Amino acid sequence: xxxxxxxxxxxxxxxxxxxxxxxxxxxxTSTVVTLTAFGGAGNTCPASVSNSIATGAFLSISxxxxxxxxxxxRTVTLxxxxxxxxxxxxxxATSxxxxxxxxSTTTYSVGGMSGMCFGGNxxxxxxxxxxxxxxxxxxxAVCSGKNLTxxxxxxxxxxxxxGGGSSTLxxxxxxxxxxxxxxxxxxxxxxxxxxxxxxxxxxxxxxNPNPTISLSASSPxxxxxxxxxxxxxxxxxxxxxxxxxxAANPYVYTANSAGVQQFTAVGTTTAGCTGTANISFTANNCxxxxxxxxxxxxxxxxxxxxxxxxxxxxxxxxxxxxxMLGQILLYEALHNGLTINTxxxxxGPYTIQILGETHEVLQSSSVVKP
Numbered sequence: 001x002x003x004x005x006x007x008x009x010x011x012x013x014x015x016x017x018x019x020x021x022x023x024x025x026x027x028x029t030s031t032v033v034t035l036t037a038f039g040g041a042g043n044t045c046p047a048s049v050s051n052s053i054a055t056g057a058f059l060s061i062s063x064x065x066x067x068x069x070x071x072x073x074r075t076v077t078l079x080x081x082x083x084x085x086x087x088x089x090x091x092x093a094t095s096x097x098x099x100x101x102x103x104s105t106t107t108y109s110v111g112g113m114s115g116m117c118f119g120g121n122x123x124x125x126x127x128x129x130x131x132x133x134x135x136x137x138x139x140x141a142v143c144s145g146k147n148l149t150x151x152x153x154x155x156x157x158x159x160x161x162x163g164g165g166s167s168t169l170x171x172x173x174x175x176x177x178x179x180x181x182x183x184x185x186x187x188x189x190x191x192x193x194x195x196x197x198x199x200x201x202x203x204x205x206x207x208n209p210n211p212t213i214s215l216s217a218s219s220p221x222x223x224x225x226x227x228x229x230x231x232x233x234x235x236x237x238x239x240x241x242x243x244x245x246x247a248a249n250p251y252v253y254t255a256n257s258a259g260v261q262q263f264t265a266v267g268t269t270t271a272g273c274t275g276t277a278n279i280s281f282t283a284n285n286c287x288x289x290x291x292x293x294x295x296x297x298x299x300x301x302x303x304x305x306x307x308x309x310x311x312x313x314x315x316x317x318x319x320x321x322x323x324m325l326g327q328i329l330l331y332e333a334l335h336n337g338l339t340i341n342t343x344x345x346x347x348g349p350y351t352i353q354i355l356g357e358t359h360e361v362l363q364s365s366s367v368v369k370p
Contacts, residue, residue: 059084059119061112069126071197072103076125084112084119102127131155131193135203143273144210145178155191155199162187176207183207211235213267213277219370221282223304227254228261228281235267235275255283284349284368301352305368306342313337317362318355324348345369 004022014023059082066077080087080096087096090109100108102125109122133154142148151171152158158170177185185207190200211234218229230251232238238249242263246253255261262280300313312319312334319338321330323346330340334354347369354363 059112059114059117061110061119061121063108063110063121063123065123065125067125068123069128070102071128071195072130073101075099075101078108078110078123080110080112080121082112082119083117084114086113087111088113090122100125128195128197129193130197130199131191133189133191133199133201135189135201137205139272141208141271141273142176142205143208143271144176144180146176146273148174148176148205150174150203150205152189152191156194157192159190160187161190176205179207179209181209183209208269208271208273210273211267211269211275213238213265213275215263215265215277215279217279217281219281219305221284221305221368221370222255223366223368224255224258224283224285226283226304227252229253230263230265230279232265232267232277236270237268239266239268240264241266258283258285284366301365301367305370307369308341308343310340310342310367311337312340312352318359320353320355322351322353324350342369 002022002024011019013019016023016025061080061082061084064079064081070076076099078089078098078100080089086094088094088111089098091098091100100106105124105127107122107124109120111118111120131154133152135150135152138149138151149171150160158168160167160169160172162174177183183206185205186202187205188200189203190198192198213232213234216231218231222228230240230253232240232249232251238247238251240246240248240251240263243261244251244253244263253261253263260280260282262278264276264278266274266276268274302311317334319330319332319334320328321340322328329345329350332338349366349368352365352367353361356362
């Protein structure tokens with residue numbers, strides 16, 4: 001506190017040794033301060049005055065911590081004790097016991113009061129860095145039931161908690177669960193640094209479903225030399241293999257030989273997941289052309305396979321059409337061309353014959369209605 005003389009004088013003499021008109025007093029105990037002042041204008045008589053200053057005692061405040069060194073992100077309990085009835089921490093707290101979570105080495109101060117008495121103290125909490133974990137998976141997109149590898153960095157040792165078990169392998173090889181739709185799977189990864197500090201987190205793995213591939217053919221049976229359109233659905237891109245290879249979809253395939261034509265299609269989604277399906281169709285030797293009579297052109301029957309119409313051209317004579325039971329469906333003269341309405345014909349193979357003037361067979365061809 002500051003004491004100031006209330007009347008002017010020529011000089012001043014304080015019991016503290018100061019000669020100024022005002023003096024600052026720091027007292028740890030009750031103190032009597034005396035001022036002697038000398039007047040002016042020939043008055044050299046001294047005048048004295050005393051002032052008693054009462055002070056309270058300094059409080060002793062102790063501060064303890066649950067731990068003097070912690071890992072970042074961990075909590076510490078600080079406790080202030082002594083004769084104080086009120087406390088004030090540098091954190092703003094006012095209770096004698098507080099909990100703090102320092103991320104770096106920090107000094108905490110506390111003041112305590114009881115009446116006119118005050119005291120204070122401080123404590124430093126040393127903070128060790130906790131490891132920062134980074135997790136990577138390979139491949140980046142995971143498919144149902146496929147293998148993957150998870151690698152964690154940033155610490156010295158690692159623990160993976162997976163379902164009901166755990167592993168300390170790193171990298172760790174895993175098998176994705178089988179799923180029918182996009183599914184997330186979570187597991188815990190913990191890492192310990194060289195300073196003993198531990199970090200842990202939950203890793204979320206997205207598992208993509210494998211596509212279900214559907215295949216179709218424009219016809220289950222064709223003639224050799226005819227084309228079949230193969231179509232796939234369920235994925236984004238496709239690769240055909242077997243009797244022919246292609247990355248096109250639809251895939252137009254021309255049968256070059258008789259027999260069962262087999263194909264496998266592998267479909268791939270944008271996530272890189274794959275599915276496989278198989279399909280087959282039969283190619284038959286449909287056109288059985290015999291010797292043509294002199295002056296007759298070759299028999300041309302189209303389309304083959306056919307649906308609602310059948311065209312015959314290139315010959316002169318009679319045309320005879322029989323089904324697979326030998327029943328005659330058509331028998332009439334042919335003059336360089338004929339169009340037959342086959343809308344009501346049953347599915348199956350048919351025989352087309354060109355006959356001469358004496359009704360001998362000159363040429364023969366087989367066609368199919370699928």
